[in-house]
Amino acid sequence: EDGRRGEWIKLVNISSKKEVHGRVVDAHTVQVEF
Structure with a gap:
């Protein structure tokens, strides 16, 4: 997903x-924060 600095975006972890x-x-x- 595209985003600008400071924005929250969705990502997919390639391994999991x-x-x-x-x-x-x-x-x-x-x-990424857990």
């Missing part, structure tokens, strides 16, 4: 195939 949510830090980084 689980959906997670993370905050966009920059063009190449998303911070």
Whole structure:
């Protein structure tokens, strides 16, 4: 999912195939909180 810095987006973990949510830090980084 596309997003701008500071927005929360949906991601899929490639290994576990689980959906997670993370905050966009920059063009190449998303911070996921557990």
